[in-house]
Amino acid sequence: MGFQRSNRLSTPLERSPAPQLGFDRIPKERYLSPEFAHLEWEQMWTKTWLFAGFEKDIAEPGDYFTTEIGPESILVIRQRSGEIAARYNVCRHRGNRLREPGMGHAESFACAFHDWRYNIDGSVKSIHDPETFPQGCPLEDLALKPVRCETWGGFVWLNLDPEARPLREYLGIIPDHLDPYHFEEMQLLDHVTIEVACNWKTSVDAFNEPYHMAGTHPDTLVFSDDVNVPIDCYDHHSRMIMPLAVASPRHPDHGRVNEEIRQNFLARFGIDASAFEGGAADVGPAIAKQVREVHGPALGADFSELTDSQLVDDFHYTVFPNITFNIFGMTAWVFRHRPHPHDPDRMFFDFFSLLRSPGDPLPRPEHRHYELSDDLVVELAGGGGELLAQDTYNLPRIQAGMHSQGFEGLFLGEQEIRIRHFHETLQSYIEGKASAGSG
Amino acid sequence: MAEVEDSQCRVETDEPEPGAMRAVDVDGHEILLCNVGGEIYALRNACSHATTRLEGGQLRGHRLECPLHGAIFDIRSGVPLTPPARKPLEVYPVERVQGRVVIRIPGSPVRTPPA
Numbered sequence: 001m002g003f004q005r006s007n008r009l010s011t012p013l014e015r016s017p018a019p020q021l022g023f024d025r026i027p028k029e030r031y032l033s034p035e036f037a038h039l040e041w042e043q044m045w046t047k048t049w050l051f052a053g054f055e056k057d058i059a060e061p062g063d064y065f066t067t068e069i070g071p072e073s074i075l076v077i078r079q080r081s082g083e084i085a086a087r088y089n090v091c092r093h094r095g096n097r098l099r100e101p102g103m104g105h106a107e108s109f110a111c112a113f114h115d116w117r118y119n120i121d122g123s124v125k126s127i128h129d130p131e132t133f134p135q136g137c138p139l140e141d142l143a144l145k146p147v148r149c150e151t152w153g154g155f156v157w158l159n160l161d162p163e164a165r166p167l168r169e170y171l172g173i174i175p176d177h178l179d180p181y182h183f184e185e186m187q188l189l190d191h192v193t194i195e196v197a198c199n200w201k202t203s204v205d206a207f208n209e210p211y212h213m214a215g216t217h218p219d220t221l222v223f224s225d226d227v228n229v230p231i232d233c234y235d236h237h238s239r240m241i242m243p244l245a246v247a248s249p250r251h252p253d254h255g256r257v258n259e260e261i262r263q264n265f266l267a268r269f270g271i272d273a274s275a276f277e278g279g280a281a282d283v284g285p286a287i288a289k290q291v292r293e294v295h296g297p298a299l300g301a302d303f304s305e306l307t308d309s310q311l312v313d314d315f316h317y318t319v320f321p322n323i324t325f326n327i328f329g330m331t332a333w334v335f336r337h338r339p340h341p342h343d344p345d346r347m348f349f350d351f352f353s354l355l356r357s358p359g360d361p362l363p364r365p366e367h368r369h370y371e372l373s374d375d376l377v378v379e380l381a382g383g384g385g386e387l388l389a390q391d392t393y394n395l396p397r398i399q400a401g402m403h404s405q406g407f408e409g410l411f412l413g414e415q416e417i418r419i420r421h422f423h424e425t426l427q428s429y430i431e432g433k434a435s436a437g438s439g
Numbered sequence: 440m441a442e443v444e445d446s447q448c449r450v451e452t453d454e455p456e457p458g459a460m461r462a463v464d465v466d467g468h469e470i471l472l473c474n475v476g477g478e479i480y481a482l483r484n485a486c487s488h489a490t491t492r493l494e495g496g497q498l499r500g501h502r503l504e505c506p507l508h509g510a511i512f513d514i515r516s517g518v519p520l521t522p523p524a525r526k527p528l529e530v531y532p533v534e535r536v537q538g539r540v541v542i543r544i545p546g547s548p549v550r551t552p553p554a
Contacts, residue, residue, distance in 0.1 A: 099508075099509045100509060100510075100521045100522055100523075102509075102511070102521060104497055104499075104504040104509055104511070105496070105497035105504065105506075106506065106509065107495065107506060110507045110508055112488070112489070112508045112523045363500075364499070366500075
């Protein structure tokens with residue numbers, strides 16, 4: 001191999017102590033009530049670091065994207081210095097939005113209401129008829145209001161709290177665990193947003209445990225182990241590791257290299273499946289070797305910092321409050337669960353498909369938008385559309401069911417401990433206790 | 440060179456590089472030529488929202504963003520994809536003839552573009 005890093009990274013794999021979080025039901029009102037949604041906004045969304053987008057999307061000075069979170073829209077702009085700055089997407093004159101949701105390039109931002117103009121650093125460029133403001137136009141008070149903005153892993157993060165602690169501190173264990181994957185070398189394969197009739201937490205929960213695999217994704221048990229899934233809860237965030245390329249102990253093929261594993265794993269990674277004579281325990285190492293020795297050089301990527309398991313299995317991280325990582329080594333899926341501006345029964349599900357490909361730049365995929373319907377199966381570059389449809393099919397039904405008098409709240413088992421941990425973290429924000437803690 | 444053909448103006452000019460745009464002004468006809476993957480598109484070079492010239496905007500694939508307020512147009516049809524623009528941009532038929540781009544502007548007088 002032609003790659004060697006001087007400071008090799010490795011993801012900690014030791015288990016964290018199991019949290020003692022009790023057995024109470026999670027009150028359903030947390031998913032349904034406008035009052036709780038308001039508390040979430042005031043106490044949590046405006047105080048946590050939020051994933052906003054990708055550094056690569058704003059490579060040149062003046063490139064920008066907007067990010068919409070609850071009632072807010074934020075402009076994230078590459079500065080002439082090369083730094084990234086974030087400003088509220090709001091004209092300081094009468095409150096008009098400056099740019100529609102999306103991404104683009106601007107030499108300045110002009111308000112389409114009264115033609116006030118702002119430089120890309122947020123300072124005022126010009127005010128239409130300034131002499132008609134007898135109170136004066138103090139430029140420093142009229143600049144676009146700044147938002148805290150920091151980066152990690154090629155991702156841009158925002159915090160609406162000017163006093164927030166630094167991003168790295170908030171992320172806690174996450175950089176140590178995920179830096180070996182080199183997300184800064186990943187490129188977008190697909191970008192989709194689906195509006196769903198459920199609370200944003202209904203969506204976070206749906207992916208935050210392995211317990212749903214047998215019920216929601218029974219067709220995957222032929223190639224995934226939903227039983228031997230280590231779960232770790234950290235201060236704010238959590239992890240589970242789901243073994244892939246091996247049949248579930250619930251499946252009759254457990255211990256066998258079945259045809260699904262041959263085709264969907266060995267052959268997909270370019271291994272001659274018909275000639276493979278190894279046993280079930282040999283599949284993962286063969287795939288990992290193929291990724292390191294064949295795909296890595298072809299992509300210009302060094303996968304030597306990742307274990308065999310990290311190159312095959314789903315390393316699943318939840319970054320509080322609303323990011324889900326499914327990381328497969330060479331590829332990853334990132335989900336962002338965004339609250340609706342005013343309706344706790346609705347949310348926006350963002351899907352980002354990533355490939356670690358530091359070589360040639362891939363064309364930026366078009367951002368596609370959908371409203372969820374029962375027959376929606378989004379074709380995704382890099383796959384996963386059918387799997388995602390199985391999850392999203394449940395979401396509005398869970399939300400509708402939670403409104404029923406016949407349901408009191410979430411009755412959780414130990415496979416669902418991450419959901420309980422997530423609510424514990426959320427509660428610490430609701431009660432104003434979380435801001436001094438570390439991730 | 441320009442020729443009359445069925446009362447249309449035939450404007451001949453050089454084409455922009457792939458991925459680039461070129462503004463052409465022919466006696467008041469402000470035209471924007473865009474080259475996307477070797478295909479040439481010609482549009483009226485004035486945003487349908489605030490009449491801003493568009494060559495300072497960003498071309499991503501077939502999407503052209505107005506530099507002033509950020510409205511995005513599909514250059515194949517001229518259709519606005521995002522507000523604040525609501526009306527389509529005028530688009531003109533284009534063809535290549537002997538290495539030159541020929542733009543047809545319906546109902547226009549005959550003019551020759553500047554060299």
